[in-house]
Amino acid sequence: MTYCVGIEVDEGLVFAADTRTNASLDDVRVYRKLHVFEYPGQAVFAVMSAGNLATTQLALARIQRDVDDAAPRNLRTFRHLFEVAEYIGQVLVSSQVDTAGRPEFEGISTQATLILGGQVAGERPGMYMVYPLGNAIASSPETPYLQVGESKYGKPILDRIIRADTRLEDAARTALVSLDSTIRSNLSVGMPIDLALIRRDDLRITERMRLDADTPLYSDIHANWSRKLTEAVHTLPRFPWELPQD
Amino acid sequence: MTYCVGIEVDEGLVFAADTRTNASLDDVRVYRKLHVFEYPGQAVFAVMSAGNLATTQLALARIQRDVDDAAPRNLRTFRHLFEVAEYIGQVLVSSQVDTAGRPEFEGISTQATLILGGQVAGERPGMYMVYPLGNAIASSPETPYLQVGESKYGKPILDRIIRADTRLEDAARTALVSLDSTIRSNLSVGMPIDLALIRRDDLRITERMRLDADTPLYSDIHANWSRKLTEAVHTLPRFPWELPQD
Known part of the structure; x- marks a missing residue:
């Protein structure tokens, strides 16, 4: 499994991802799932991945190649983030080998899901979940975060805290708590954690760090x-029988 | 679905359960899932149920009938809680109609899972998860809570707070937060919430209440x-770039 969370607040975007990849309980490795693409002053993107590792590595290699080759459609040619989501969806679909219906591959999925966030000059920042079919949904004021992978353990803390006006660094701290809750509960989600922040209109990766178990924060x-x-629990109201009696 | 959580601390036992039963999104009803059996001074038990409603209602009716008929084996005849768990497991197995392998019932499960907690005079309190096969596991100092149903959303708060020396009422407040997190995230878990506390050596249900959305607590x-x-998030340490620079 995997756990990645992307948060959109007024001040910008937060990306946090674990790094554990496993084929089974005794086949566990560390792979980066948070990837950044910076074109300072023009555009900045971060992509987080969950699902088949061969698929996501192929998709990211193709995205980078298209930039390097100055292909007609590449990360530097789009004026709108939704077009980037559309392009990345197409790369994702073409990177998924079709194994459906072939009995020798039964039970093996090459699907992957991506979270794309970033900002193109002239637009406000935004975030998309790109599905294996290549289609995408955006984050919104009502749903200011997107998750892929093992999302349940880390969801309540996001629901309780993240609002459009949450400060960018507080959103990042919340993401770390959400990751920590998930890592405690699911062995297939593991340290270290990659974290990236894109402050609105910076048009670059504002901050980026890898956190290990002994990183002070x-x-x-x-x-x-x-x-x-x-x-906090202790400051919740008393039960009726705990109150002083007349 | 369902969400029930039972907590064992030094001071006693907490039981909290939602009340939503659903056959589909448009077939939703309210049913009690927390049931108590009190024999003051002798023994006290609480049973919470998840799974097929016909199965759990039949099992609970049989348990009550055995007491009423003073059957050779009933809740009042056991000297040890593990024997009660064994007995309830047998009642549960016999209440599950075997539909496996019958094509007309494919996809329909009559299985149920129970959480049993309580105290028999002369023993300390305890808690068991009784599985559809009739076998059971006990809570322990390392695992001081048991959950059935939609357990993921409400698990991190329990992991962070519940210790053997947590006060009984604080454990109950934690259970309510755990329920609230789950109700927010899964439509098949719903209000009102049933709550019961058994304080150690009280040998009765110490406190019991039903909480609705407008109950003050x-x-x-x-x-x-x-x-x-x-x-609390805001009091976590600053990131390096938030600290005053020399």
Whole structure:
């Protein structure tokens, strides 16, 4: 499995992804799932991937090749983010080998799902989930985050905190808590965590870091988040029988 | 679906369950999933159920009939909680009609899973998950809670907070937050919530309440938990670029 989350707030975009790839419980490796494409002053994109690793590596290699070869359609030629989503969807579809219906490949899926976020000069930042069929949905004020992979454990914290006016760094801290909750609960999601922030109108990757278990920010979340939650639970209202009696 | 959680702490046991039963998105009803059996001074039990409603209703009716008829084996005759788990497992198995392998019932499951908790005089309290096969596992200091149904959304909050020395009422507040997170995310889990507490050595149901959306304690969680979490996220360490520069 995998867990990647992308968040869109007024101040910009946050991307956070784990790095564990597994074919089975005893075949576990570390692969980057968060990839960035920077054309400073013109456009900036980040792509996170879940699903078949051969598919996502092929798709990313083709996207980079199209830029390097200055192909008629490449990341630098689009004026709108939705066109980038459409292009990436087409690359994704062509990178998925069709194994459906071939009995020797039964149970093997070459599908992958991508989260694309970024900004093209002249537009506001945006974020899309690109499905295996090549179609895409955008994040929105009502749904300001997108998840791929093992999404359930890390969803409640996003629902409770992320609003359009959440500060960019607080959104990033929330993403790390969401990742930490998921890593605790699903062995197929693992450290280190890749994190990237794109501040609105920077038109570059504003900040980028890889967090390991001993990175101070992450080790503090892991060690102290329980205590903060325990305090928060303790400040919830008393039950009727806990109140002083007349 | 369903979501029930049982928590075992040093001070006693907490049981919390939703009440939504659905056959499909447009066939939704309210049914109690938390059932209590009290024999004050002798023994007290609570049973929560997930799975086929006909199965769980039949199992609970048989358990009650065995008590009423003073059957050789009934809830009042056991000296150990593990024997109660064994007995309930047998009742559960016999209440599940075997539809496996009959093509006309393909895709229909009569299976159910139960959480049993309680205390028999002379023993400490305990809690068991009773599986459709009739076998059971107990909660433990390392795993002080048991869940059935849609368990993923509500698991991280339990992992972060529940310890053996958590106060009984704080464990109950945590269970309500866990339920609220799940209700937000899965339409097949719904209000009202049934809650029961068994304080150690009380040998009766210590407290019991049904919480609806407008019950003050619950409406406060629903309205203010986000704010408490937002404050907690904001107190996590700063990123390096947020710190004052030399």
